[in-house]
Amino acid sequence: MHKFPDIPIVEIGPGSQATVEDEGLDYMAMPSEMDTYHQPILPEPEDTANLDAGKRKLAELLDAMRAWQNDHQTRAVGLDGLDAANLDFVNQALGEGEVSVACDGPSPIRAQESVLAGVWRVQHFDANERIVRDGIEIGDVPDIVRNTAFAGADTALDIACDTDDPGLQNAPAVLVELADRIAAYHPGDALHAVNLSLLPLSDSDIMLIGERLGVGPVTMLSRGYGNCRIGSTARRNTWWIKYFNSQDGLILNTIEVVDVPPVARAAPEDIADSIERLDEILELYR
Template identity: 50%
Template sequence: MSTEFTIPGATGPGTQPTEPDGQALDYMEMPREMATFDLPIAPEPEDTEGMEAGKAKLNELAAGLAAYKVGKPAFVLELGDLEPADLGLVNQILGEGEVSMVSGVNIQVQEAVFAGVWRVLHFDAKGVIKRDTIEVAEWPDAVRDQVFANAATTCALAEDPLPPSVFNAPSLLSEIAERVADYKPGDGAHSINLSLLPHTEEDLKYLADKLGVGSTIVLSRGYGNCRVSSTQTKNVWWVQYYNAQDTVILNSIEIINVPEVVCAAQEDIDDSAERLAEIMEIYK
């Protein structure tokens, strides 16, 4: 039973900042194949003898899942006190779901096969894991707390004169600035579908420069791939969908605290609670 925990797509070229200030974060490489997800294969009860701490942690997780309501602070479990065998059991039961995240240089997240259950690794400045947790939430509080902590609260507007071949970016920046100024927590997303609007490559580069490149990247895999990237402008995200050939089929900007594609719904969390409780029945 492996005790290692990795985040698919969260390492390799483009996933870590290249500048000391952590700002120049490129995009993570997209998977080449569509991923499918199944329930983990639970070990037989006789194979978990001596792993009482791991089973206790999973039962605590099941109780937290059953009680959790979307919109509340995350239910957090610390895993740093588990022995390798117990941690291996937790890893095996949780499995790997379809959403992974990188936030700055210090947080990596992998959703479990149970929607709304997030494995969160916290790293120190040297890249060593300093905290290992599970969060039950619509999306992890650890990421929520830092994604826009240092972001601009207003959107930069276009300047005169414009660079060559920049035509439609100024009007888009004006729209984004208005929506950012008006946004209140709980508001629905305002989406700007760039795929349906006329623009040049220079327009997109100008937009990216004015919005800034954020340090949080979310990759959702499943029936196609979706990459969600924060900007350095508060509540502004790039949302891109790819087909099986890694071609962008939808490119949009969303103004919201977190895009819906990232979040687990209450019914998903309730279902996760039922499924985990069923699995843990065999260990009683």
């Protein structure tokens, strides 16, 4: 007679399986820290007798901030005439905020938001990384973001795909959607976002989308809850934005069709608060 194989005995019923409490929950680590405003550490008034030029420059900055209007036009305050001590005093007062901007090219530009939201420290460099222009700008973003990010960028997006590539899943549909939105976009239109994190995308999909969009000259990093890294592409008004948690794990991956991503912009209310804060700083030296 044929002998049946042994059947393993497996416990079933309540208490036979590991519980959630036994295993523990394996949550993705979410951002846990946020940068907040801290008034910069400044010298005592009695130690600033030789820093009148720096004080005047900060007063000039305050006037420019009050004159700023929410029309996407920045106001500029030059710093080229200050000596090292006065420039250091201005730098101390401004501090370093959440958003930094880099524009690559033959003449690189770097911008750093100060602790005063909407106040940007902007430096222009030559090919040898020497500073050729140094100043401050007031605005939702520094000029280089609007003036440089898509200079020479194309609105046409190649959507042709190799349908025989077994690795492609959703890239063709994403490219068609982006091509339509990029071609139709006009400054001031509402943002259109493609959330790549919600789509089943293969490595081949991501590589093809990246290849077709290309890489632009402007990169922004916004620090708050984790990091947000924003890169211009070679297609007009198109940004690739990645959000990371505090362990540098990717938690959101999006492409946005918009002139400037809202996450990178200082709001008018932020600049109004910055006016009050700079006025408080200057009050120490009046």
